[in-house]
Amino acid sequence: MGAAMPVTRNKPEVMIRLDNVSKHYDMDSVGVTALDSVSLRVDEGEFIVVLGPSGSGKTTLLNMIGALDTPSSGEIAVAGMRVTGARRKELFSFRRRAVAFIFQSFNLFPGLTALENVQFAVDVTGGHDREEARRMLAEVGLGERVEHFPHELSGGEQQRVAIARALATGNPVLLADEPTGELDFRTGVAILELLRKQAEAGKTVLVVTHNREISRVADRVVELSSGKIISDGPPEGGRALISDLRW
Numbered sequence: 406m407g408a409a410m411p412v413t414r415n416k417p418e419v420m421i422r423l424d425n426v427s428k429h430y431d432m433d434s435v436g437v438t439a440l441d442s443v444s445l446r447v448d449e450g451e452f453i454v455v456l457g458p459s460g461s462g463k464t465t466l467l468n469m470i471g472a473l474d475t476p477s478s479g480e481i482a483v484a485g486m487r488v489t490g491a492r493r494k495e496l497f498s499f500r501r502r503a504v505a506f507i508f509q510s511f512n513l514f515p516g517l518t519a520l521e522n523v524q525f526a527v528d529v530t531g532g533h534d535r536e537e538a539r540r541m542l543a544e545v546g547l548g549e550r551v552e553h554f555p556h557e558l559s560g561g562e563q564q565r566v567a568i569a570r571a572l573a574t575g576n577p578v579l580l581a582d583e584p585t586g587e588l589d590f591r592t593g594v595a596i597l598e599l600l601r602k603q604a605e606a607g608k609t610v611l612v613v614t615h616n617r618e619i620s621r622v623a624d625r626v627v628e629l630s631s632g633k634i635i636s637d638g639p640p641e642g643g644r645a646l647i648s649d650l651r652w
């Protein structure tokens with residue numbers, strides 16, 4: 406990554422590549438197969454929803470892509486780096502420069518203000534621009550709330566801080582695990598709009614959900630069942646406008 410890479414606007418780069426990725430857990434005598442030979446290509450700038458019921462392997466898949474977990478077999482490459490087989494040190498720098506996670510439960514530091522929570526991500530990823538955190542909070546519509554602590558913010562506002570924190574890393578791949586799970590309809594729609602905007606600006610965005618309604622706004626829906634991809638393509642009936650969603 407970086408300024409030296411040639412920019413190919415009309416031919417997107419493959420940002421995420423999984424080849425026959427499986428993940429097995431040994432639980433006493435019974436084994437669990439969380440991912441079963443999953444192969445997937447995601448281009449730069451795609452907005453993908455990974456859809457599937459509880460236990461279908463969605464979080465496992467995100468964790469593999471973000472190098473928070475390692476597959477039992479198969480190959481993974483993200484943002485130009487082969488993740489499988491990489492050394493610890495390489496993975497450490499990969500997590501800082503390639504991916505950003507947005508969690509269902511926000512995971513903000515309760516003792517830090519909105520600004521400090523976002524600033525933390527800027528610091529960890531080696532950014533030196535002191536105004537970056539403030540800019541990101543303005544971008545998600547929280548420019549006036551930067552000095553507030555998480556408990557002084559609504560669920561939707563906290564999730565927007567979490568998104569600002571993910572954006573502040575500057576990393577090209579956004580991985581969101583049920584980011585609208587705890588939010589009401591209107592707030593959830595606003596969060597999806599924000600994430601879609603990020604994909605339009607060139608980030609690669611994967612949103613995990615068990616909610617089929619949410620999947621309708623994606624460019625592409627990857628459906629998981631029992632650790633397998635059972636369908637991959639545009640949403641049924643074509644892409645819906647975010648304003649058409651009901652859940």
Ligand SMILES: Nc1ncnc2c1ncn2[C@@H]1O[C@H](COP(=O)(O)OP(=O)(O)OP(=O)(O)O)[C@@H](O)[C@H]1O
Nearest residue numbers: 430437438439458459460461462463464465466615
């Ligand atoms: N550390 C683990 N040890 C054993 N089994 C695990 C572990 N992590 C996940 N699993 C199992 O792997 C399967 C997939 O789990 P995963 O968390 O990826 O599902 P999910 O689709 O994210 O579900 P949810 O919608 O409930 O979050 C489940 O059957 C789960 O019990």
Ligand SMILES: [Mg+2]
Nearest residue numbers: 463464465582
């Ligand atoms: Mg999950």
